[in-house]
Amino acid sequence: MSPHLPILREIFGYDAFRGPQQAIIDHVAAGGDALVLMPTGGGKSLCYQIPAIARQRAGQGITVVVSPLIALMHDQVGALHEAGVSAAFLNSTLSSEEASDVERRLLRGEITLLYAAPERVTNGRFLAQMDSLQERGLLSLFAIDEAHCVSQWGHDFRPEYRGLSVLHERYPSVPRVALTATADALTRADIVERLQLESAELFISSFDRPNIRYTIVEKKDASTQLLRFIEREHPEEAGVVYCQSRKRVEEIAVMLCEAGIHALPYHAGLDTAVRQRHQNEFLREEGVVMVATVAFGMGIDKPDVRFVAHLDMPKNIEGYYQETGRAGRDGLASDAWMAYGLQDVVNQRRMIDESPAGEDFKQVMRGKLDALLALAEATDCRRVRLLGYFGEPSTPCGNCDNCLHPPQVWDGTDAARKLLSTVYRTHQSSGHHFGAGHTMDIVRGKKTEKVAQRGHESISTFGLGADYSEQQLRAVMRQLIAIGALHVHTDDGFSTLHLTEASRAVLKGDVPVQLRESTSQRGDKRPRTRNAPAPAAANLGQDAMVRYIHLKAWRAEVAKEHNLPAYVIFHDATLAAIAQAAPQSLSDLQGISGLGVKKLEAYGAQVLKVCKD
Ligand code: ADP
Ligand code: ZN
Numbered sequence: 001m002s003p004h005l006p007i008l009r010e011i012f013g014y015d016a017f018r019g020p021q022q023a024i025i026d027h028v029a030a031g032g033d034a035l036v037l038m039p040t041g042g043g044k045s046l047c048y049q050i051p052a053i054a055r056q057r058a059g060q061g062i063t064v065v066v067s068p069l070i071a072l073m074h075d076q077v078g079a080l081h082e083a084g085v086s087a088a089f090l091n092s093t094l095s096s097e098e099a100s101d102v103e104r105r106l107l108r109g110e111i112t113l114l115y116a117a118p119e120r121v122t123n124g125r126f127l128a129q130m131d132s133l134q135e136r137g138l139l140s141l142f143a144i145d146e147a148h149c150v151s152q153w154g155h156d157f158r159p160e161y162r163g164l165s166v167l168h169e170r171y172p173s174v175p176r177v178a179l180t181a182t183a184d185a186l187t188r189a190d191i192v193e194r195l196q197l198e199s200a201e202l203f204i205s206s207f208d209r210p211n212i213r214y215t216i217v218e219k220k221d222a223s224t225q226l227l228r229f230i231e232r233e234h235p236e237e238a239g240v241v242y243c244q245s246r247k248r249v250e251e252i253a254v255m256l257c258e259a260g261i262h263a264l265p266y267h268a269g270l271d272t273a274v275r276q277r278h279q280n281e282f283l284r285e286e287g288v289v290m291v292a293t294v295a296f297g298m299g300i301d302k303p304d305v306r307f308v309a310h311l312d313m314p315k316n317i318e319g320y321y322q323e324t325g326r327a328g329r330d331g332l333a334s335d336a337w338m339a340y341g342l343q344d345v346v347n348q349r350r351m352i353d354e355s356p357a358g359e360d361f362k363q364v365m366r367g368k369l370d371a372l373l374a375l376a377e378a379t380d381c382r383r384v385r386l387l388g389y390f391g392e393p394s395t396p397c398g399n400c401d402n403c404l405h406p407p408q409v410w411d412g413t414d415a416a417r418k419l420l421s422t423v424y425r426t427h428q429s430s431g432h433h434f435g436a437g438h439t440m441d442i443v444r445g446k447k448t449e450k451v452a453q454r455g456h457e458s459i460s461t462f463g464l465g466a467d468y469s470e471q472q473l474r475a476v477m478r479q480l481i482a483i484g485a486l487h488v489h490t491d492d493g494f495s496t497l498h499l500t501e502a503s504r505a506v507l508k509g510d511v512p513v514q515l516r517e518s519t520s521q522r523g524d525k526r527p528r529t530r531n532a533p534a535p536a537a538a539n540l541g542q543d544a545m546v547r548y549i550h551l552k553a554w555r556a557e558v559a560k561e562h563n564l565p566a567y568v569i570f571h572d573a574t575l576a577a578i579a580q581a582a583p584q585s586l587s588d589l590q591g592i593s594g595l596g597v598k599k600l601e602a603y604g605a606q607v608l609k610v611c612k613d
Helices: 005-012 021-029 045-057 070-082 096-107 124-135 159-170 185-194 222-233 246-258 272-284 317-324 342-354 359-377 382-389 413-430 436-444 449-454 470-482 503-507 542-562 572-581 597-612
Strands: 034-037 062-066 087-090 113-116 139-144 176-180 201-204 212-218 239-242 263-266 289-292 307-310 334-340 409-411 486-491 494-499 514-516
Touching: 005 045, 005 597, 021 034, 021 045, 021 201, 034 185, 045 062, 045 139, 045 176, 070 087, 070 113, 070 272, 070 597, 087 096, 096 124, 124 139, 124 159, 159 185, 212 382, 222 246, 222 307, 222 334, 246 263, 246 289, 263 272, 272 289, 307 317, 317 359, 317 382, 342 359, 342 470, 342 486, 359 382, 359 470, 413 436, 413 470, 413 486, 413 494, 413 503, 436 449, 436 470, 436 494, 470 486, 470 514, 542 572, 542 597, 572 597
Parallel strands: 034 176, 034 201, 062 113, 062 139, 087 113, 139 176, 212 334, 239 289, 239 307, 263 289, 307 334
Antiparallel strands: 409 514, 486 494
16 A cells, blocks of 8 residues: 555545556655646646655755746645645735735744745745755655746746756756646647756556547638537536637627626736736635636646636647646546638637747647647547547547548549639639738639629639539638648738648649538537446435535535635535435534535534435
8 A cells, every 4th residue: 555545545535546647656755756647627736746755854944836827826725725735825915914924934844835836936035945944854755847947848837947947957856747738749848857857756547538628610600600509508607718810809708698608708918917816716615607818727726627718729749739738637527619611720720930939930830730630620539539639549438520420421532622623723824912801702603793803713623613612612621621632821901812832732632631511510418428427426315415515505605705616615416416415413524525624524514414404
């Protein structure tokens, strides 16, 4: 038995370690360095919290947790307090008295886990305090959370993370554990190099999140599609909707509110105070939908986010996977839903082209975008592709749109050739490049003003694709851009199409173009599959349900009193298990998952009372 299992049971009230947690915890507690790659919701926190507790108990002193998420430190520390662990944070939200108080406790070695932002950890004053602890043998461990922030290849690059190499240089004997939920091979190598983790043990978990169902739909009227998705699949449930721009965030939030959904906007253009308020509301109240830019979400550990929707396509698979991973941390059935269209492809390509970055960097970004486009266009299992991207082989999952409803495929090769040769001929005859709309008009034989003006009726492909619907041609166009057989060039806001090296193979018919038949949204409520457990309370009988509802109301009061999110007090699943057990005495509560010694002591009597009443 691991010497750390008793801590898991006593402090956190959990029965057994998950996946590689035990191996990681044993290694780190024994003083080894580690790089931990685990998907969101995999249980990374325990991988440093339990070693921190074990080492503090052994007299080895404090663990410093580096985290970029100032706004969340309060709740993270609150959760540890609830479990009876001595924890604190140092950041700019503290008054100077509060900060001095934390520093005093720190220097006395009374704190087990100290959370701080990277800029704090690397400043002179803090390092001097670390020196003092180190001299007295009270500097136990460094945990570097969200370690991908150190890499410019990661999607959340934070220059302050670069300074963290000082930790190893200054305290070579203090072990370090770096953790992240996303790192492709390039990012991983960068983390190792930047943080000098060459001799750290690497722990890679499966990246699969089997309870999340992946769905990517063709974008038609995105906001209506979103509204229908929420109303049909997730009424009254918490979710996150990601949009590209601030303006769009505002519009969508208003649209959802008007439809009676409790939605809030979140983006970098809002006041810090407003952002914090919205974040708190999302964390503390039930059933809030956060409409946000990518500025929102890192470190949000709300366990019952039931869906993550993308109204615009992210930049790459790492970003997409990180964002969708915020759904269903509690392991219960959740959705990752994205609407994707031609404009997304064009926009993302344009953003790369127009960025001031160097050509090498752009090349890497294009490669990453291509992988995401291939995922969006895929007609086979989404999960197999996602996991494959992170180097993990798998078999079709049965819990993504393509597995559940295999798409009809049609052969778009002929349409693709007509589009490409139109691009070729219009350029050849005039020396100009044209956009997607005009090109499709020519292929479909539409006599628009522009067609007449340019004399493009005489192009030999004019009207050759009159049998294709506009939607079909759009799909072909999207795929041609996605596979790099067409390049979109943007100048002064005008996008034009250019042939590429890859165009030739398609023109010659060497590369078949397979497309998914565009389907209208299915009206049926989709059945949950066996690997997607139902929500926490789904299996409760009538009496248990009544207890559950009363327990939730009680929890809401406690959470409010403690100024913490409800799930920090107890998860839904823990409340459901209590309701099911119909406890008569404290001993009936023993062994319920999520109920550690401290919580039993603090809340046991109240919980019994609620259940009896
Ligand atoms: P991550 O940081 O990897 O996204 P967390 O550390 O927030 O994940 O853990 C996700 C959820 O799983 C949390 O609610 C946590 O309490 C729970 N959890 C972690 N380890 C275990 C375990 N061994 N048994 C039961 N629940 C666990
Ligand atoms: Zn699948």
